Amino acid sequence: MTCALTTPAMAPAVGTADELNDGLMQFLYRAPIGLVQTTLAGDIEMINPMSANLLMPLSPDGGLDNLFAVLDPVAPQLRQLVAAFAAPTGVVCESLRIPLQPGPGSGAGGAASGGPGADHAGLPGAGAPQVLSISLMRLDTGRLMAVLSDATLDVQREQQGLALGLSAAARTDSLTHMPNRAALRERLAQALARRPGVAGPHGAAGPGFALLFMNCDRFMQINDRLGQAAGDELLGLLADRVRATLRAGPRASARTALRAGALPGAHPGGHAHRQTSHAGLVGPVGLPPMAARVGGDEFVVLLDDLARPDDVHAVAQRLLDVLAQPYGLGQQQVHCSISMGIVLAAQAAQDADGVINDASIAMVEAKRAGGGCYRMFEPAMQARAAARGSIEAELRTALADGQLFVVYQPVVGLQAQRAANTGAGVTPFDPCAGAPPLDPCAGATPFDPGAGATPFDPCAGFTPFDPCAGFTPFDPYAGVEALVRWRHPVRGVVGPLDFIGVAEQCGLIGALGDFVLSTACRQFVAWQRTLGARAPRLLAVNLSRAQLGQPGWVARVQALLHSTGMAPAQLQLEVTESLAAQDAAVQATLHALKALGLSLALDDFGTGYSSLASLHLLPVDVVKIDRSFVSQADSSAHHRVLIQATVRVAQSLGMATVAEGIETEAQAAVVRQLGCDKGQGYLFSKPLAADAVAGWLAGWPSAGTGTPTRCHAQ
Secondary structure, three states: OOOOOOOHHHOOOOHHHHHHHHHHHHHHHHOOOEEEEEEOOOEEEEEOHHHHHHHHHHOOOOOOOEHHHHHOOOOOHHHHHHHHOOOOOEEEEEEEEEEOOOOOOOOOOHHHHOOOOOOOOOOOOOOOOOEEEEEEEEOOOOEEEEEEEEOHHHHHHHHHHHHHHHHHHHOEOOOOOOEOHHHHHHHHHHHHHHOOOOEOOOOOEOOEEEEEEEEEOOHHHHHHHHOHHHHHHHHHHHHHHHHHHHOOOOOOOHHHHHHHOOOOOOOOOOHHHOOOOHHHOOOOOOOOOEEEEOOOOEEEEEEEEEOOOOHHHHHHHHHHHHHOOOEEEOOEEEOOOEEEEEEEHHHOOOOHHHHHHHHHHHHHHHHHOOOOOEEEOOHHHHHHHHHHHHHHHHHHHHHHHOOEEEEEEEEEEOOOOOOOOOOOOOOOOOOOOOOOOEOOOOOOOOEOOOOOOOOEOOOOOOOOEOOOOOOOOOEEEEEEEEEEEEEEOOOEEEOHHHOHHHHHHHOOHHHHHHHHHHHHHHHHHHHHHHHHHHOOOOEEEEOOHHHHOOOOHHHHHHHHHHHHOOOHHHEEEEEOHHHHOOOHHHHHHHHHHHHOOOEEEEEEEOOOOOOHHHHHHOOOOEEEEOHHHHOOOOOOHHHHHHHHHHHHHHHHOOOEEEEOOOOOHHHHHHHHHOOOOEEOOOOOOOOEOHHHHHHHHHOOOOOOOOOOOOOOOO
């Protein structure tokens, strides 16, 4: 069949119609799309040159008699679509895209000619369309009109756009919509190539840069207490603050920025009002700062093209100030400070990953300094980080080789009744001996507002606070707290601050906690057997999150109590505030432990996220008041009020109280007067080895009858 624009049946009858027909034929001939008119069976009645060019490569023999026959190898569904279309007129299919893959060995025009280079499968050769677009419309009861076009370029553009979109998505954090680690590495690699000492295109060294690595302090506790949804919301708010502070990216909405506390000028005179101009932050290239999220609660800021290295200090402090402001999560105000490590271009490693790693090392140093601060990277930090890394392997060996041991710090009763007989030759220890009552108004002169007026005396009728009123002796047999130590073969005795954090990070804290619990329970039973009435009455052991998460751990505690013969009422497990306030599964485990008959204590109360108002929600029996309050009990009325309020709320809930970190006689007298049931600290004794505990207790009279001549342990 030859290509034709008309058929004999379509020939015009009159001159005017002939002119119109000629114009139509010219349009069809020059149309940039292919047009094919067929019968319902696909027999071609009319075809324009563009259609012939598009279809010819698909015809093995060069014939274009039937549209369906030509397209059957690549679009066999067309016949079914037409047969299933019941309406007399309408669109059968629209923009149906058919991929056309060139056959092996096909040359340009080989398929069209049907010569030796033709593809045996009837598929197009090189240079032919790769994607064909077909729209099919039923004109009437007997005819179809097909519209054909080459969609190759359209598909390629769509694929390129999709690829760009996927690339952008792969380089963007889905939660905060910040660049992720991959995007940061690319930008950082560019900064490394431009840093001072590396010649640019014109031979001059580029400006400097600074990388700020930030990690949220205590984010895990917030996430555990409030749930993952609240944790994600907090990360989003934190990201908003970082962006607003750096003035990078789109401006946050007023509501979001106000919640983030970082709208410029929103709080005149406050942290959010202070600004650092970009004019002093960027160099001649003028790249804006980049903020990225690189981990769970880890964020990185890249100050590229830094004009002056010292400018990084102002930016770092501003970020610390803004991010430390409270966050509104639902009805709660949550505080979440950050720790930050900074690497300058002059100290930067040779590759992006090395720079990020060094900044994270400096961030860990900031955390070890207490958090809420920043530290500049120094090469010596790498050695310290390597030493911490070696602790993990050595700690595993220590657990296997018995290098760990348990010490015990006595817990004394503060409210014991004075006995009639304190023991022959024993003088009770009285920290209040000779101490006058505390009178804050001593020496105060009444305020005289004017002649003839009655002077205002703020101390009129004031009763001086007497911390020694009703003083009674201490009870040394109240209990002991088990603490772990490490007898390192090279370093000697290593304190818990040097390895507990590593144990938590590497997953050894569960095994370590189980070792302490088992060792302490067996030692406690041994004291009961050998010391009798002079033995401690209660054993306190710290409980870790990892232990609570171990399957069957409650049953193992029950088995341990049974195997050692220790009464459950003599065991007290201590949990942190964040651990006690975790989700329903953790709460259920804590209640299961209490069902065994043991007690739970809330450790370090006042340093976490619990409040006196929510104390009744926690499944605990004892509240341990943190040493940060006790250390100022004798010098700060504010801290005395906090301690007294804690004691009264605990008493109303049937909970006992323990004051931690008592180091002076004055502190002991105050917390005792405020009603604390027990106390522990270096005033009474430092942590002691098991045999030393027996010696320390031997210096006291029999239980409940007196106090030793000396409280300080050797």
